[in-house]
Amino acid sequence: MSGMKDISKELIKRIEKLKTPIKIMHVCGSHEHTIMENGLRTLLPKEVEVVAGPGCPVCCVPSREIDESLELIDKGVTIATFGDMLRVPGSERSLADAKAEGADVRIVYGINNAVELAQKIDNEVVFIAAGFETTAPTTASEILNKPPENFSVLSSHRMIPPALEFLIESGQTNLDALIEPGHVCTIIGTKPFEKFSTKYNIPQAVAGFNPLDILMAVYMILRQVNKGEAKIDNEYNRAVREEGNLLAQKVIGEVFDITSREWRGFPKIPNSVMEIKNEFSEYNAREKFDIEVKDVKEAPTGCICGPILRGVARPEDCKLFRTECNPMNPIGACMVSKEGTCNIAHRYGTL
CATH class of the missing domain: 3.40.50.11740 (HypD, alpha/beta domain 2)
Structure with missing residues (x-):
């Protein structure tokens, strides 16, 4: 355990040396859980912002x-x-x-x-x-x-790369870098994400699911920025292969x-x-069964799950968060699943 703490401290020191204003999006409920449970955002320099994107499969079901x-x-x-x-x-x-x-x-x-x-x-x-x-x-x-x-x-x-390309093309999120989901990459590899670096000049890192994985991914991204590079680093190479x-x-x-x-x-x-x-x-x-659904209503009144999934809002921005909307009475999809950003923020965020 002390060894992990020493490595974490060293990584944070290196991140501090390379810090620059940057917005990094991850797209994994397990990543958000690790970040919040371990207070990783409080350890990172204020210039380094890590936001959650559409990484919860249940939340994304319309x-x-x-x-x-x-x-x-x-x-x-x-x-x-x-x-x-x-x-x-x-x-x-x-x-x-x-x-x-x-x-x-x-x-x-x-x-x-x-x-x-x-x-x-x-x-x-x-x-x-x-x-x-x-x-x-x-x-x-x-x-x-x-x-x-x-x-x-x-x-x-649903497929992660098309959603990320939509976010990049829309410009809504203004993301500068990406932490890619390790579990998705074990299946599809790293190739489907390469174009985000080659076409859009976005630094990326595939990450595993423990705190050191996340910190190392952030460090890898900052190292790319410092060198003027944009590529995809595979931090989770113990499980992910290029193909x-x-x-x-x-x-x-x-x-x-x-x-x-x-x-x-x-x-x-x-x-x-x-x-x-x-x-x-x-x-x-x-x-x-010849299903045909019409007149769909997308979001409950007052819920901002959509902006949260797009990485342009946090749960704390929602007026319903921790009041009408909570894990016992979820109003929006992001509060339902344990991989949902709102559910995680409710469990691990400060009151």
């Missing part, structure tokens, strides 16, 4: 896709989903509201549990597949294994097409969402 789930419930379908999806708000209500009204909504720990459920009950089962590139291979693998006829998937899988996991990429490519759809807090982002290919349409709940 109202439309919750409304689609509720339409499936109205058709008598059994919904299987992760526990933190239950309270994500749709236009008017959540899956938790529907469950309280008697809907058959089951909490599972993964898609394999949802397939097992479909094998046991005599009803249609739809799994809500929320997640980034990290969890998409498991969804693809289950579909390739030909699950039971009464099983299908509502795909809410990523080729087998995982293969199964994703076999099952999913890439399409454009909105994210929570974002308009339609080009080529950012994974949808099940036509050849597997019997497992695509949107096709199987």
Whole structure:
């Protein structure tokens, strides 16, 4: 432990020497958890700002896709989903509201549990597949294994690089550098992020999930700035390779097409969402049940989850934070999941 403290102190000294006004965005709920739990922002020079972007997959699921789930419930379908999806708000209500009204909504720990459920009950089962590139291979693998006829998937899988390019192109966030998510990079590698350095001159570092990983990533970025460089450094090289996991990429490519759809807090982002290919349409709940949702209401009144996901606001900027909106009564999606920026700020921020 003392060794880690010594390394941390040395890294902070080096960061202090290289400090310059810079805004670094990370896109990982686990990174935000590490930063807040360990008070890393208080250790960094005031010139070095680290902001959270759209790194929580549950938070990024828009109202439309919750409304689609509720339409499936109205058709008598059994919904299987992760526990933190239950309270994500749709236009008017959540899956938790529907469950309280008697809907058959089951909490599972993964898609394999949802397939097992479909094998046991005599009803249609739809799994809500929320997640980034990290969890998409498991969804693809289950579909390739030909699950039971009464099983299908509502795909809410999203891709990090297109969202980052949207933020960069929009200029809203005015970010200067990026800390890339280690878990996503274990699947897709570092290549999909390279253009942010070559095209937009943005320094980057892939980071793991402990405090030293985060501090080292910040140091690597400042070192690039000091040298006038813009590239992607791989701090998490114990798990991430440049080419990523080729087998995982293969199964994703076999099952999913890439399409454009909105994210929570974002308009339609080009080529950012994974949808099940036509050849597997019997497992695509949107096709199987002919879902069509209209008149979507995106955000609860007063909630600023959208600006928080875009990195232009912090939870403390929201008038509902720690008052009407808290983990026991989440109004916005960013307070629902333990990877949500508001939920993390509520647990680890100062009162």
